[in-house]
Amino acid sequence: MRRTIALPRSAYSASPPTERSSSRRSPGGAPTSWSRRWWARAEQRRRCAAPPRGPHIPRASRSRSSRSSGWNAPRARDASAARSRAPRTASRWQPQPGRPLAGLRVLDLTRVLAGPAATRVLAGLGATVLRIDPPDWDEPAIVPEMTLGKRTARLDAREPGGRAQLHRLLSQADVLVHGYRAGALTHLGLAADERRRIRPALIDVALTAYGWTGPWANRRGFDSLIQLSTGIAQAGMQAAAADRPVPLPAQALDHATGWLLAAAVLRGVRDRAADGLGTTARLSLARAAAALQGVAPSASAARLESADASTLPADRIDTPWGAADLLHPPFTVAGVEFAFRAGPAPLGSDPAEWPET
Structure with missing residues (x-):
């Protein structure tokens, strides 16, 4: 499964159907009685389907690559x-x-x-x-x-x-x-x-x-x-x-x-x-x-000299x-161990299977 999701309109709909919402509202913008019932049902469905306190998920599918x-x-x-x-x-x-x-x-x-x-x-x-x-x-x-x-x-x-x-x-x-x-x-x-x-x-x-x-x-x-x-x-x-x-x-x-x-x-x-x-x-x-x-070169950068491996x-x-x-590794992370459990080995030293966990 890739990073793609599409949700049904009933779960995250932001408005009732256009042909109704445009003709069934009062001049001041308040919902009419049937529209209030629609909004109440829609809000109830939204609360039941939405992830708790999660960010908004748009209807349109999206993917990450x-x-x-x-x-x-x-x-x-x-x-x-x-x-x-x-x-x-x-x-x-x-x-x-x-x-x-x-x-x-x-x-x-x-x-x-x-x-x-x-x-x-x-x-x-x-x-x-x-x-x-x-x-x-x-x-x-x-x-x-x-x-x-x-x-x-x-x-x-x-x-x-x-x-x-x-x-x-x-x-x-x-x-x-x-x-x-x-x-x-x-x-x-x-x-x-x-x-x-x-x-x-x-x-x-x-x-x-x-x-x-x-x-x-x-x-x-x-x-x-x-x-x-x-x-x-x-x-x-x-x-x-x-x-x-x-x-x-x-x-x-x-x-x-x-x-x-x-x-x-x-x-x-x-x-x-x-x-x-x-x-x-x-x-x-x-x-x-x-x-x-x-990366722009720095005029003040010192010339790198070969390091003595023994040091x-x-x-x-x-x-x-x-x-x-x-x-030793070139970085450290507090509380994290960076170490190898196995040394180097010739190619083909192990069976082509995952070890038992």
Whole structure:
């Protein structure tokens, strides 16, 4: 179920039928005797149907969708009334103090690096993240970064059995984060309408390289290419007085977009806890690049120097590849624990199913 609602006129009608209200009123505007009876009945119906002390809900249906250009979200409605209208297939998950996302099921269908960075944040806040990869894909150099705090499984969704299992996983998920090109999930039987049918209250957050419209919408892309094609590398070349493009010294677009993806999920979680409805958010690396380029440089800004990694706060953890230093998160929230219950693991280390709760 998307963030759309339509109510019967009898419950929230603001006036009696036009042909009667225009001809049955006294010159001073007071209702006639039959009109007073109509208004009394209408007021009684309104009081019985309206959410207690909730904000006004217009008759016309409305929906909420989050796109890469910004948010277009209506005000949340009274939670108890909205939950009573939510479908039975909607999740009954509720946030918990201390570990706000504990028990939230996040289906991770991303590759590198923005999507995994986002779901890592969610795992740190307590979410149960299940990452699914095809049987023949690997990226050994960054697997530890992609899998920290998550369950990792392999599934061949091109086969009927794997596709059916993927549909079952989605039907039990609270959140879907995916980074495939537009139309890829459609070929697996998971077009947007089908995802909404399978899980009506799903928080559906998607990422692409070059956006969702225009001639480059279906192009493959990654951080370094986006820096080149959006002018970031050219700006670096000019700043360094170099004779060739100079990209940023880190995958800044991946990580910046990852935080935006996580923020989109958190906003969807907040709104669904209030009204029981799902959310769709679309983001892109190119849109994040445009946003970063729109920040005016400060003439007084000090030049950033490389930090000595040995001076950064970190915890030593064990991994299948040996000991590693895990840096502390870049933020803290009073009363909230940010920690990973599982270390990094090779892809396909877990079964393709949700753990028992």
